[in-house]
Structures are given as structure tokens and as C-alpha cells.
Amino acid sequence: MPPKRRKHCQAVRTSILSKKWRYHWCRITELNLDSRLWETKMDKLYPTVKFTKIIYQILSLHEGPITKFSLDIAALKSCPNIDNFIHFLSRNDIQQLVLELPWGFDKLISLKLCDVTIPPELLGSLISQCPLLDNLELEISEDSLSDVIEINAPKLRSFDFTGNITFICLMNVPLLAEVSLSLYQGSSMEADNFFFAMFFESCTALERLFLHFNGSEIEPEDDDEVAMRLPFDVNCVKYLYLRFLILEESYDLSHVLCCIRSFPYLEYLEIQVGFGDAGSVESLELEHFTDMTLNHLREIKVERFEGTPPEMQLVELLLAKSPGLVRMLIDTWIPDDTIVSRPGAFTEVSKFWRASPKAQVVHKS
Structure with a gap:
């Protein structure tokens, strides 16, 4: 055993045996616990019982931060309840966490990892060893571009991802019903290349989708053509929320419409508009969208509406195709009080032709 690790184990043993030495270890910032602490050669206690007592001792007496922690319980036949201990570490400045478990988290139903550094293959392995995982939330640091993440979670119903990513491969998610993607600028799954569309190929149960492109502008190359639709329709999605869209040019608007039209069974659409340049832009060539239909759409909400030309065209087309x-x-x-909607914009909207005779247009300020 390395000297540092031997030192930590001895400190914990000493604290259990003698109150006199208790406070010699309570401010240690690096802890390493392994089976040497709860071996039961001479007593009849089940190893998990000793493990629980040791963890309780640490939770009760330790003071200050724990920056590095290693736990090895691979020798135990079952994985004891360590929820409270993980929560304790997360609130005490943990920077490096090493867990060696016997089988994995076979009873874990919710996993949230925020601002952590973890290799994609290790993350995929962790998720695959949580067979009951129902909710997964990942937040990857904006400074680091992650590689491909593979997710194999047959019980997963909700997935929330924030950060940079090359690609997310959903290998086995037959129950996944709600997804939220908040993609930083620079991510390979950004809106301008629609690479994120491949994400939906295996989401056969997806009903609610939240997309946030972090206010990044869509900048076309000189030879780019107007996008018409995603590579395939996603027929299961009923709720779509597009957050913080910056609509400055018709090219931006065409990408938004391309995305919307690829969810033909939408029932509810919510759009939050970002703050862009309200200057004059060319009109969108609506003939590109003559075959667009949103027959199932029942309710639309447009937030932060300023009345810019692209916004007006978007609203007009949605009313005409629903x-x-x-x-x-x-x-x-x-x-932001410095930004106000264009006077008379709602009056113009109220005059747009509506494909639905029952459609009501309501203004909220």
C-alpha cells in the first residue's frame, strides 16, 4: 500500500479505536477507503455493517473540504447504500472521485453529473451498469469538447444534456419520452449543420423535445442552399420548444422552419426568440414551403416577440400552415428594457390569414 494511502487508512482506524486521536484526521483533504478497513476475519459482523459504521463516522466527524476520494468496495458481495456519502462529497469541494464497485449502481434511477470531467467511454460504461436508470442529466464544461457519448439505458425516460458534444449515440432507449439539448457554440451538433438530427433516429418513444442552441447565429457559406427539412420526419414528437433563436436573416428562418416541419405530428410549439439585429432583411421565399403542413398543431407560443421581419414571416407562415x-x-x-417590440406589430399579426377558422391570436405584454 502506498505511504499516503496507508496513512489515511490508519487515520480512520485510529479514529474508530480511540477518541483521543479522532481529530487528527478530521481535516484530511484526501481519503482512501478499501476493504482493509472492514475485513471480518475475527468477528461475525457482515462486511457491509462495518462499512456503514465507518461511513457514518466520516460523515459525522469530518470537517473542511475533501478534494480527492477513493472508495474500493469491489470485494463486497453487494453494493451498500452510499447515496448520502456521495451527496456529502458533492458539497465538500470534491475534485477527484474514484469508485470501485462490485456490480455497479443496479438500483440507481436518477443520475445528475454537472461540471465533471469524465472520459466518454467511462461515462458510457457507468450508464450501462445502471439498468433501472430513469432520469439522466449531464452538464459538460463549456471549455472542453466531448467526444461521442454512447447511452445504453433501456429504462431511461428523461435525458437532459448541456455542453459541447461531437455526437450522442442512443443505443437502447425504447422508453425515452423527454429530451432537452442545450448545445454550446462550437458543438458538432449545432443547428447550422443539422448533425443533431441523427440523434433522433432511435428515439421511437420521444414526445417532448427542448432544443436550445445557446443564441449562436447560423452563418451560411456562400454556396449554401436553403435547407428544406431534416433527413427524416420525427413522427412521435408532440411538444417542441425552440429556445433563444436569433432570427436575423431569411437563412436563419429557413433553418427554423426546416426543423419545425420535420415534426409533422406536433400539437404544441413554443418558441423563444433571441435578440438579433432588427434591421431590414430580404423576404423568405415562401414557395420553398408550399408543401409544409402542420395538421396536428393546436397551440403556438412565441416569447420575446419584437416584430422583426423574420419573426413576422415565421408567425405568418405558422398561421397559414396550421x-x-x-x-x-x-x-x-x-x-431588457432597452429592447422593445415594434409598434403596431401585433396589429399586423392579427390581420394575417389563418388556415384554421377557430384560431385565436392573443397578445400578452
């Missing part, structure tokens, strides 16, 4: 629409809510409230 024969089953019941309500469109135009919300012009904007938190």
Missing part, C-alpha cells in the same frame, strides 16, 4: 390551430399566444414581454 389548419387545426386553436390558439397562438404572442408574448412581447422582454426583460
